[in-house]
Every structure is written in structure tokens, then in C-alpha cells.
Amino acid sequence: MSDDARVPSRRAALLARVLRFDAGGVDVAATLHEICCVPVEDMGADGAVLTMMTPSAARLGQAIAGAYDATSRAWEELQVTLGEGPSADAFASGRPVLVPDLDEVVQRWPGFASEALDAGLAAVHAFPVQLGGIRYGVLTTYGRRPAPLGADDQACLLELADIATVVLLDTVEEGTVDSVAPRLLDAMDVHTEVYQAQGMVMVQLDVGLAEALARMRAHAFATGSSLTDLARGIVAGEIRLSDEERP
Numbered sequence: 001m002s003d004d005a006r007v008p009s010r011r012a013a014l015l016a017r018v019l020r021f022d023a024g025g026v027d028v029a030a031t032l033h034e035i036c037c038v039p040v041e042d043m044g045a046d047g048a049v050l051t052m053m054t055p056s057a058a059r060l061g062q063a064i065a066g067a068y069d070a071t072s073r074a075w076e077e078l079q080v081t082l083g084e085g086p087s088a089d090a091f092a093s094g095r096p097v098l099v100p101d102l103d104e105v106v107q108r109w110p111g112f113a114s115e116a117l118d119a120g121l122a123a124v125h126a127f128p129v130q131l132g133g134i135r136y137g138v139l140t141t142y143g144r145r146p147a148p149l150g151a152d153d154q155a156c157l158l159e160l161a162d163i164a165t166v167v168l169l170d171t172v173e174e175g176t177v178d179s180v181a182p183r184l185l186d187a188m189d190v191h192t193e194v195y196q197a198q199g200m201v202m203v204q205l206d207v208g209l210a211e212a213l214a215r216m217r218a219h220a221f222a223t224g225s226s227l228t229d230l231a232r233g234i235v236a237g238e239i240r241l242s243d244e245e246r247p
Contacts, residue, residue: 028167032066035164039141040068043153047072047142050164051080053091053135065137065168075142078115081220081227083213085112087138090126094135096154097126101146111221122146127161129168136168197231201241215241 036048050066064080067073079085086097086109099105100123106113116124123143129136139161149157194216201212219241220230233239 029066031167032164033068035139035160035167036066036068036072038160039157040072043141043156045141046144047075049073049076049087049140049142050129050137051076051087051140052137052168053088072142075116075119075121076140077226077228078119079112081217082109082111082115083217084109085116086124086126087140090128090138090140091135094128094130094133096128096158097124098149098154099124100148103146120144125149125157127157129161129164131165131169136165139164193231193235194227197234200234205241 032050036050039045039048048068049064049072052063052065064073064076067076076087079087086099090097102113102117102122102124106117121142122145124140126138126140128138139157141157197216198209198212201207201215202209205212205215207215216230216234217227220227223230230239234241
């Protein structure tokens with residue numbers, strides 16, 4: 001990434017926009033998208049995604065709330081499908097997870113790293129979106145070339161994560177991402193089909209929610225499909241998981 005004089009002014013404009021949030025002056029979807037545009041258009045990343053997460057292991061736990069483009073979404077979808085990667089670790093630890101060269105950390109996330117490298121990724125940097133001990137999600141940047149993240153870029157991404165926190169704080173009810181306010185749902189790539197499919201698999205295989213999700217992820221990985229596409233097939237009755245399929 002490279003420094004750019006436009007970044008501070010763009011961050012200031014974003015913050016000013018967010019501060020008008022309570023007055024109804026902010027388009028949630030546009031603001032979340034703009035946050036993801038800064039790392040790509042002003043800092044040299046190849047993709048950026050803002051993902052909301054929940055600490056509940058029995059649920060999907062991830063929903064894309066904003067993305068720079070469709071390719072960014074596809075890269076993040078790898079983490080959603082496989083249930084591992086820098087975004088999940090940044091959320092769990094509450095600390096940035098910086099991966100300047102994916103080729104050097106394949107053993108840390110064997111599934112995600114291998115798939116990401118095949119997809120042309122080389123660097124991933126994830127920053128938790130949080131306030132105190134409450135975490136709402138992660139801001140993740142993607143790069144096609146190995147690249148360390150400089151101190152100035154880290155500071156910028158931390159500030160962008162703080163701006164995202166302001167937006168999400170005002171759209172999450174009762175301080176928990178398990179209860180999302182209705183006006184945020186329209187801005188999110190909510191995996192409705194995944195939740196529906198998870199419930200169907202739970203009933204079909206007589207397993208718990210967490211086990212149902214694990215079975216779905218294993219099937220998606222084995223068949224080379226995304227978790228979302230698999231879920232749509234299950235909901236439509238086109239795909240049925242067998243009891244023999246285990247993660």
C-alpha cells in the first residue's frame with residue numbers, strides 16, 4: 001500500500017457523514033461501501049470487506065455488510081465457507097491479524113490459505129471492529145501481491161474500523177450483533193438461505209446447529225462450492241446431505 005494525501009480528508013469526510021447518523025443523514029449501505037473503498041482506491045489494496053460477526057458458534061456467525069466489489073466478496077466468502085482465516089482470528093482475539101505473505105502461513109489456516117492462494121491472493125490484513133470488549137465484526141483488506149503493512153497504513157485502517165464501529169453501534173440493538181436493527185439488514189449480504197439450510201440439515205440429520213453448520217461447510221469445501229450456493233440448493237430441495245458426510 002502507498003500513502004496518499006487524499007486519505008486523511010476522505011476519512012474526515014466519512015467521519016463527518018457518520019456523525020450525522022442520528023439525524024438520519026447517513027445511507028448505511030453507501031457508508032459501509034465507502035469505508036471499503038478507501039483501502040483500495042486510496043491505499044493500494046486489491047480488495048476490502050466489512051464483515052459482521054457473532055460470537056455464537058452455533059450460528060453462521062458471519063455476514064458481509066460492505067465490500068469494495070464482487071471479487072472482494074468472493075475472497076471473503078472463502079473464509080465464511082471454510083470457517084477459518086485472518087478475519088475470524090482477528091474477531092476472536094480483538095487484535096489485528098496481519099498476513100503479508102499467505103504462502104508463509106499455510107499451516108495456520110490450511111484450508112483457507114490454500115484456496116486463497118489458488119484464487120490469486122497473496123496478502124490479507126484483518127482489523128476488528130469493536131468498542132471495548134464488544135466486537136461487531138472485522139474490516140479485512142486483500143492483496144494479490146505479498147506486501148507488509150506500514151505503520152501509517154495500519155493507523156488508517158484502525159481509524160476506518162473505528163468509523164465502522166460508529167455505524168454498526170447505531171444499527172445493532174442492545175449492544176449485541178445477535179440482534180441487528182432492521183435498517184442494517186438491507187445493507188448486508190445476509191446469508192438468509194444459510195440460516196434456513198442450517199435448520200433443515202439440523203432436522204434432517206438430527207444434529208445440533210453447530211454440527212449442521214460444520215457438515216455444510218465440509219460439503220461445500222468437498223464439492224468446490226460456496227456455502228451460500230450450497231444453502232440455496234438445500235433450501236430449494238436440490239441438495240440433501242447424507243448422514244455419512246462428516247467434517
